Amino acid sequence: MADDVDMANDAMLLQLEQQIAARQPAQGGAVAEDCEDCGEVIPEGRRLAMAGRGCTRCIECQGRHDRKRAVIYG
Known part of the structure; x- marks a missing residue:
């Protein structure tokens, strides 16, 4: 069962994705x-937020992917 911190983190990540998409x-x-x-x-919220841009990873995996790219490409 998710605790309050996990739920707040998920909400923050979804909001960030929506802001980036906008x-x-x-x-x-x-x-x-x-x-x-x-x-x-x-999650449906992420798929909706990413509609028109493309989305093939969940928030957690996309974050790991982005951090790896940041290390490689600086």
Whole structure:
């Protein structure tokens, strides 16, 4: 069962995704139902927030992916 901190973190991450999606121009791309990294279902809120931009990873896996890219590309 998720505690208050987990729920607050999830809400913050979803809000951040929505803000990023609103700032960036649409890039197209499919929105997957399951994460390509972990195989878990991508929450509907994330899929809706990423509509038009494309989404193939859940929030947690996308965060790991972005951090790895930041290390590689600085």
